[in-house]
Amino acid sequence: MFKKWLKVFSQCDLFKGINPEELNLVFNCLKPKVSNYEKNDWVAVAGEKFTGLGVVLAGEVVVVKENAAGNRVIIAVNTPGEMFGEMAAFSGEGVWPVSVTARTACTVMFLPAGKIVGNCEMLCASHRLLVTNLLEIVSHKALMLHRKVEYLAIKSLRGKISTFLLENYKKMGKPTFLLPLKRNELADFLNVSRPSLSREMCRLRDEGVIDFHRESIKIREVNALRNMAE
Incomplete structure (x- = not known):
């Protein structure tokens, strides 16, 4: 049932280095669940039981965090091949620390965290590689969250905007580009x-x-943005 998603799997860092045949063995072991959602549906709700690492197969999801006052901060916008929930998978809390909503109609695959790090019935090398990939992803995500804290530490709104635009300018390698977030989503991301x-x-x-x-x-x-971002 997973053959139609092979292109997405090839773009997912979690499955890096695992060929389709080996991936099929991994899925037979993990027995992931695939769910479909309509636009604006809740994919996961903070405080509810953790259902596993999510991999977006189609569409887009938004990962958000709300404070006690109900103010929403966007943590990430995930597209096909990207995942969410890896930071909470092995925390021991057993609940979602963030909420995830469908930005568009989407399809998500959930991988049970316990089976990923548990003993593989077939003791396959591809399963061990999956664990190694996951550790790399968690480390990268920790660094990204650190960057998010840095954004929150920037006091001026102009400094936040300038920093965000410069980062995307460096990423795209050209002065004209499309913002990865809609205006309201960017406001949530910058916490303004x-x-x-x-x-x-x-x-x-x-x-x-x-x-x-x-x-x-x-x-x-560009130099003006750099000066305002300092």
């Missing part, structure tokens, strides 16, 4: 209000630092 974000973006445009149309951004003055 949507109106404040829009006003500051317009100021940067009026000053000739950037230009934008919907999700498309063009950086006109």
Whole structure:
């Protein structure tokens, strides 16, 4: 039943180095569950029982965290081949620390964490490689969360926006690119209000630092952004 997702699996870091035949053996051992969701459905809810590591097979999901006041902060937007839940899988809490919603209609595969690190019935090398890949992913995610803390530590809204735009500029390698987040999602990610974000973006445009149309951004003055990000 997993053959139609082979292209997605080849893009997923969790299955790096595992060929389709070996992957089939791993799935026979893990017995993952595949679920479909409509747009805006809850895929996972913070505080509810943990259901396993999620791998997005189709569509997109948004990973969010809410504070006691109900304010939402976006942790990540995951597309096919990306996963969520790996940081909570072995915490011992047994519940979701974050909520996950369907940004679009999507399909998600859940892998039981206990079976990933448990003894493999076939003692296969591909299962051991899966565990190694997972450790690398968790380490990378820890570094990403550290970066998120750095964003929260930036006091000025202009500094947060400049840092975000510079990081995407470096990632894309060109001054014109599409923002990976919608405006309201970017506001949640930066932990600022949507109106404040829009006003500051317009100021940067009026000053000739950037230009934008919907999700498309063009950086006109890279050095100016760098100065504001410091």
